[in-house]
Amino acid sequence: MTTRAEILSVAAGRSLGPGPVALAVDVGGTGMKAVLFDEAGRLVEAITAPTPECADAAAGEVVDVVAEFGAEFGRTHPDHPIAEAAVVLPGIVEEATGTGVFSANLGWRNVPFARILTDRLGVATTVSHDVRAAGRAEFALAEEMPGNAAMVTIGTGIAAAIMVEGRLVSAGGFAGEVGFCEVAVDTADGLFRGPIEHIASAAAIARRYSARSGTAVAGSLDVLGAMHAGDEIAAEVFAEAVDALGAMCAQLVAVVAPEAIVFGGGLSSADELLDGVDEALRARLDFHRAPHIRRAELGPVAGLIGAGLLTRSTR
Amino acid sequence: MTTRAEILSVAAGRSLGPGPVALAVDVGGTGMKAVLFDEAGRLVEAITAPTPECADAAAGEVVDVVAEFGAEFGRTHPDHPIAEAAVVLPGIVEEATGTGVFSANLGWRNVPFARILTDRLGVATTVSHDVRAAGRAEFALAEEMPGNAAMVTIGTGIAAAIMVEGRLVSAGGFAGEVGFCEVAVDTADGLFRGPIEHIASAAAIARRYSARSGTAVAGSLDVLGAMHAGDEIAAEVFAEAVDALGAMCAQLVAVVAPEAIVFGGGLSSADELLDGVDEALRARLDFHRAPHIRRAELGPVAGLIGAGLLTRSTR
Numbered sequence: 269m270t271t272r273a274e275i276l277s278v279a280a281g282r283s284l285g286p287g288p289v290a291l292a293v294d295v296g297g298t299g300m301k302a303v304l305f306d307e308a309g310r311l312v313e314a315i316t317a318p319t320p321e322c323a324d325a326a327a328g329e330v331v332d333v334v335a336e337f338g339a340e341f342g343r344t345h346p347d348h349p350i351a352e353a354a355v356v357l358p359g360i361v362e363e364a365t366g367t368g369v370f371s372a373n374l375g376w377r378n379v380p381f382a383r384i385l386t387d388r389l390g391v392a393t394t395v396s397h398d399v400r401a402a403g404r405a406e407f408a409l410a411e412e413m414p415g416n417a418a419m420v421t422i423g424t425g426i427a428a429a430i431m432v433e434g435r436l437v438s439a440g441g442f443a444g445e446v447g448f449c450e451v452a453v454d455t456a457d458g459l460f461r462g463p464i465e466h467i468a469s470a471a472a473i474a475r476r477y478s479a480r481s482g483t484a485v486a487g488s489l490d491v492l493g494a495m496h497a498g499d500e501i502a503a504e505v506f507a508e509a510v511d512a513l514g515a516m517c518a519q520l521v522a523v524v525a526p527e528a529i530v531f532g533g534g535l536s537s538a539d540e541l542l543d544g545v546d547e548a549l550r551a552r553l554d555f556h557r558a559p560h561i562r563r564a565e566l567g568p569v570a571g572l573i574g575a576g577l578l579t580r581s582t583r
Numbered sequence: 584m585t586t587r588a589e590i591l592s593v594a595a596g597r598s599l600g601p602g603p604v605a606l607a608v609d610v611g612g613t614g615m616k617a618v619l620f621d622e623a624g625r626l627v628e629a630i631t632a633p634t635p636e637c638a639d640a641a642a643g644e645v646v647d648v649v650a651e652f653g654a655e656f657g658r659t660h661p662d663h664p665i666a667e668a669a670v671v672l673p674g675i676v677e678e679a680t681g682t683g684v685f686s687a688n689l690g691w692r693n694v695p696f697a698r699i700l701t702d703r704l705g706v707a708t709t710v711s712h713d714v715r716a717a718g719r720a721e722f723a724l725a726e727e728m729p730g731n732a733a734m735v736t737i738g739t740g741i742a743a744a745i746m747v748e749g750r751l752v753s754a755g756g757f758a759g760e761v762g763f764c765e766v767a768v769d770t771a772d773g774l775f776r777g778p779i780e781h782i783a784s785a786a787a788i789a790r791r792y793s794a795r796s797g798t799a800v801a802g803s804l805d806v807l808g809a810m811h812a813g814d815e816i817a818a819e820v821f822a823e824a825v826d827a828l829g830a831m832c833a834q835l836v837a838v839v840a841p842e843a844i845v846f847g848g849g850l851s852s853a854d855e856l857l858d859g860v861d862e863a864l865r866a867r868l869d870f871h872r873a874p875h876i877r878r879a880e881l882g883p884v885a886g887l888i889g890a891g892l893l894t895r896s897t898r
Contacts, residue, residue, distance in 0.1 A: 360870065370870055416754045430838065432752050439731045439747065442840035442872050449837045450830060450867065452767030452776050459774070461767050515765060522764045523745065523838045525757035552765065555675065555685055557757050 270301060270568040275314040278569045282409065284309030284576045288351035291341060291389070292575035293334050294398060295319060295357050297373045297424060300330075301568075302337035305576050306348055315340060319374065327368065327376035335388050353393040354575035355385060356401040362441040366395035369441050373424075394578045399444060400436055401574030403429020406530050406564050407436075408577060414527035418520050419564060420446065420513075422533035424471045426464055432524055451515040455508045456480070464516045468509035470535060477505045489534055510541060514548020521549070521556050532564035585616060585883040590629040593884045597724065599624030599891045603666035606656060606704070607890035608649050609713060610634065610672050612688045612739055615645075616883075617652035620891045621663055630655060634689065642683065642691035650703050668708040669890035670700060671716040677756040681710035684756050688739075709893045714759060715751055716889030718744020721845050721879050722751075723892060729842035733835050734879060735761065735828075737848035739786050741779055747839055766830040770823045771795070779831045783824035785850060792820045804849055825856060829863020836864070836871050847879035 284290075290305045300319050304312040315337055320329035338350055359371030366382020385393040396404075403419035407429075415434040421427055426447035430437045437443040447465035454460075457480070460467050467476065470488035477491040478484050481501040485491055494502035517529055535541050546561040566573055599605075605620045615634050619627040630652055635644035653665055674686030681697020700708040711719075718734035722744075730749040736742055741762035745752045752758040762780035769775075772795070775782050782791070785803035792806040793799050796816040800806055809817035832844055850856050861876040881888055 372870070416758075428838075432747050432754065432758075433750070435748070437747050437839060439840035440842075440872070442836075443731075443747075443838065445837050445840070445871065447837075448869065448871070449834055450767070452765070452774075459767075519764055519834045520838060521757075522760050522762075523743075523758065523835060524752060525754035525760070527754075554763065555687070556760065556763070557755070 270299065270316065272314045272316055275301060275303060275316075275569050275572065276311065278567050279303070279311040279573070282311070282573065284573065284580050287580040289348045290576055290579040291338050291350045291353040292572045292579070293337055293353070293355045294401075294571040294575060295330055295355065295374075296398070297358060300333055300337075301572055302334075302341070303572050303576070304341045304345060304348060304350070305579070309576070309580065312345060312348055313341065322375050325375060325377040325379070327374065327379050330374070330376075331381070331384055331388060334385060338389050350389070350391055352391050352579045353385065353389050354396065354578040355381060355393060356396045356398045356571045356575045357381065358398050360441045361395065361397035363396050363438050364440075366393075368395070396575065396578055397438070397441065398571045399427040400429045400438065401578070402532060402564070402566070402570035403431065403574070404436060404577055405566050405570045405574035406532070407431050409573070410530070410565055416524065416526045417528040417530065418524070418526040419530040419532060422468065422470055422531065422535050424469060426469050428520070430524060430526070446516055446520065449516045449519050451512045453508060453511045453515060456504050460508065460512070464512050468512045468516075470533065473505055473509050473535070476508075477502055480505060492535065492538055495540070506540065507544065510544035511548045513545045514552060517545060517549045517559070518552040521553065521559060525557060526559045527557060528560045528562055530562050530564050532567075532570060536563050585614065585631065587629045587631055590616060590618060590631075590884050590887070591626065593882050594618070594626040594888070597626070597888065599888065599895050602895040604663045605891055605894035606653050606665045606668040607887045607894070608652055608668070608670045609716075609886040609890060610645055610670065610689075611713070612673060615648055615652075616887055617649075617656070618887050618891070619656045619660060619663060619665070620894070624891070624895065627660060627663055628656065637690050640690060640692040640694070642689065642694050645689070646696070646699055646703060649700060653704050665704070665706055667706050667894045668700065668704050669711065669893040670696060670708060671711050671713045671886045671890045672696065673713050675756040676710065676712035678711050678753050679755075681708075683710070711890065711893055712753075712756065713886045714742040715744045715753065716893070717847060717879070717881070717885035718746065718889070719751060719892055720881050720885045720889035721847070722746050724888070725845070725880055731839065731841045732843040732845065733839070733841040734845040734847060737783065737785055737846065737850050739784060741784050743835070745839060745841070761831055761835065764831045764834050766827045768823060768826045768830060771819050775823065775827070779827050783827040783831075785848065788820060788824050788850070791823075792817055795820060807850065807853055810855070821855065822859065825859035826863045828856075828860045829867060832860060832864045832874070832876075833867040836868065836874060840872060841874045842872060843875045843877055845877050845879050847882075847885060851878050
């Protein structure tokens with residue numbers, strides 16, 4: 269899980285621009301992160317906490333943690349009274365109404381988070397989607413970002429933030445669920461055909477390596493490490509994931525034609541991932557524009573910065 | 584090819600709404616169609632002509648035919664002097680500059696049609712893409728069309744007009760090239776894996792039926808006819824195309840989550856196509872919203888009406 273020190277380090281020197289003192293919260297599958305931005309849009313402080321188990325579909329425990337984050341910043345930074353808040357969530361999030369429609373991992377259904385948190389925190393609270401918020405931050409802060417772009421986050425699952433002609437696409441919260449894109453790629457085990465999440469997510473890479481090698485690994489970064497140490501099975505599993513990501517990018521190109529595709533998540537630190545996707549994608553393109561494949565810059569704080577930006581603009 | 588009588592019949596009773604007297608031209612792979620709209624936005628007359636062979640990448644012959652359409656309406660309808668024009672083209676069309684970037688079938692490259700035609704016709708001329716223009720018309724005139732929708736046209740190739748939150752997506756002319764989406768579907772010949780155009784376009788359906796049955800057919804509607812007459816190979820080829828279209832629709836859903844997918848082109852007249860795609864798509868969806876699969880209403884005049892609408896609005 270991301271630590272307070274990591275958040276402070278990545279965010280150092282960045283600014284959202286002027287606006288209200290803001291609480292930004294990123295609700296993840298295992299951890300929650302909160303930061304306080306001052307009126308200049310600079311990060312003042314960060315807190316993390318484990319994501320609580322939710323007893324039911326109403327996610328009251330998550331609301332409690334967000335409220336506690338707000339209260340703690342109130343105690344520790346009374347000179348920065350929170351005037352606005354933004355919370356980003358996983359799953360299907362309908363931004364227009366601030367509703368957490370559905371989270372497979374955390375179990376909630378149709379929770380009107382924006383309304384509940386606005387009441388609970390006592391300040392206007394905007395709710396958005398974690399991957400779209402991260403995309404918002406990357407698209408806004410990266411240099412030379414074209415108006416048509418996608419940001420693909422590879423984690424336990426795979427999802428994308430899609431920007432079309434300068435606007436993030438939400439479609440009621442259902443856009444960008446690219447982890448679900450079916451791909452067909454050749455593998456050492458024969459043809460793989462199924463949702464890309466089952467071959468190229470961090471979880472799938474670890475699982476496939478463990479199954480094929482007989483060696484248990486904690487996560488996909490261990491597979492990357494093994495590959496760098498010369499492990500052929502690790503290289504094979506990684507190459508198959510990269511090929512599948514190239515196929516998925518070709519689908520993105522066919523539908524919305526982004527000029528840049530930004531990769532986020534731990535695996536995107538590997539040059540092999542970016543170079544391999546570029547090659548696998550170009551091998552599938554014809555008359556199309558090949559998008560620039562690039563690495564996300566904001567790492568684990570992208571969602572928090574994207575949330576912060578929501579307190580600086582009308583979407 | 585569409586006849587004048589068909590155009591007049593489909594367009595009867597429809598109106599673009601008030602605006603300038605307008606020339607609308609649809610440049611197809613084999614035929615060109617032109618209509619004259621009056622100030623009330625009603626269709627006055629239609630003309631068709633074969634699409635000329637182009638000697639080079641400048642497409643001067645196509646420009647000549649458009650100019651001749653304008654001149655003929657000038658002679659036959661001197662009471663309706665053309666005040667504005669819109670021309671829709673196949674291939675890659677960049678609307679912002681009115682450029683025909685690329686047409687595989689007609690051979691042009693980077694032709695500044697809007698500028699050339701504005702000079703030649705002596706009235707402001709807008710240039711757009713045939714499939715996006717058809718989508719514009721279907722989206723604008725059909726009842727209860729959601730803001731997130733796609734229109735898939737099945738012809739010699741397959742392409743889509745994509746509407747995101749009420750706006751057509753162009754991405755420099757490269758969006759919606761869904762014929763290129765790779766799909767993997769089981770067929771009687773084993774696994775098909777490749778661009779959907781190679782299995783589900785009208786041309787592919789005819790070609791695959793001819794190859795598998797040993798009986799030459801003129802086109803995909805003959806395959807549909809054979810299927811209705813109980814031909815099992817025709818039913819098989821058609822079912823494989825429909826399954827592939829369902830896979831492609833699942834990709835559209837994963838990326839932009841349309842709430843409606845409208846099918847155009849001759850094959851969309853078959854209930855089996857719409858029902859089959861709906862079934863094949865739903866079999867692939869999980870937590871997603873299943874889009875409503877519907878039939879285009881404007882048939883072969885959708886592109887002309889979409890062109891006409893461009894003279895009624897600022898895009």
